[in-house]
Amino acid sequence: MNISVVIPLLNEQESLSELHDWIAKVMQSNRFSYEIIFIDDGSTDDSWSIIKQLSHKDTNVKGIRFLKNFGKSQALHAGFAKAEGDVVITMDADLQDNPEEIPELYNMIITENYDLVSGWKKKRYDSVIAKNLPSKLFNWAARRTSGVKLNDFNCGLKAYNKNVVKHIDVNGEMHRYIPVLAKNAGFINIGEKVVQHQARKYGETKFGMDRFINGFLDLITIWFLSRFGKRPMHLFGALGVLMLAIGFAFAIYLGIDKLFLNPSGRLITQRPQFYIALTTMILGSQFFVAGFLGEIILRSKRDKNRYLVKQELNF
Template structure:
């Protein structure tokens, strides 16, 4: 039987909210007559979350679980959920009841009816502390400027995807907040946004940490670089290295010219001479980095793996 929707719920220490969330999701699915599955991914909980998932799965065959041996992070939980999902539309949401399952029909219709590849929720009215909302606004602004994707809330856990999207992208590290960017670089261009309800936390405490500020910027830089130069690193390092080398060489040539025709001073007596040497050395290192990266890329197992939308082959038609 075809599954309309796969719901993926990454979680850590959410034993109190899981029964209420499971009942809420079931009510929405039954009211809309969707066929569905719910993958609850336990990311190394230290409370009774897994026992609750086992009980819920015994009561409802649509609920399934994955349990990590230790805490790997939200990106890892989503990655395993994406791998397991079989629904035509995949919806992700947090387990803390701040995301409302009542948003599922709207998110589903934007994929199936409106033809979006990915729809990201926008928590227009938030119930988070200011230490979380202010940095979030800055991250969203920076990500929009760097990626060209105009979304108000990249990090919203409530999103919907075509099945093909989640089977085509790789999420790791802290990159779950940049899934729209990863999807864009994979070739999925129709990315939309939907205003969704955000609810105050009912149980437990937030898992938000200050270290995410640094990790967020590093992951964004990684995505932008890999997405643009992942299969052609020489275009980045080689061009930058050549620029540095020729700038340094130009300075050295000028100093040599001054020495030969004016003989006013020794080249090595001018600090700019050593700057020129440093620039040429850096340029050479960058060029060699690009060369080595190109060799590694060309010998990678997936070097010629590309996402194909359609293929016509009239020669093989009967």
């Protein structure tokens, strides 16, 4: 199979039929063998009913329905697990991503040997204050922190070599950082393509300003995990050594001063240096314990289901 199109969605009943027809037209005109995987992330409208209708009409349509809303990352994880195409395309269900971009994205993966190609919505039709400016700040921070030189990390329209989606673990809200996850997994041939962005045709956006706050917090998380996720003792142990060294230095100073330099002076417990020494040694010990616990958890963790599937279609 040439292409798997993975589409996570939440309450997009108005756009699904139009999106399906558009994708099918592009695929058939380019003679691609394909599948369209809709992942219903707990919709409360008629989205699932429409997906069922589409699957009866077109056997290339497959559906996954979550028991409740688990989030876009979990939806992508489920779609990636089921995808069978040599190239996997992700796109949003709101018709803001243009399916006409798919053939060129496919060719960049197949003929130019990219591991991942991310869309860049250079000209956007979103609110400048609500989305554009926060997005620019977010992308700048992501570039500086991750070293991945993309202009638009959060564009839903992306193309992947099949090996990428089968070897990265998209969880939490890490869908924003899939290029970073891919780089950390060893897939370094990451490209970018300017794509056409369209104004939302139906309904309202599901994202608010809180996603940018969460995005920056997730950026800190992924930076930490990429640097110390497999060796937490390297961070906490280093901080522990630093704190203990400061504490012991103050303790030695207080001891020498009391025994040899000023034996008739104040009690050690009456001096502020005593409390600095005590506090830093306690903190150093706690950092060491945190590092040991992190190593133990890392070695004993087990995979757990992060979502519950209610129904599947055509798998």
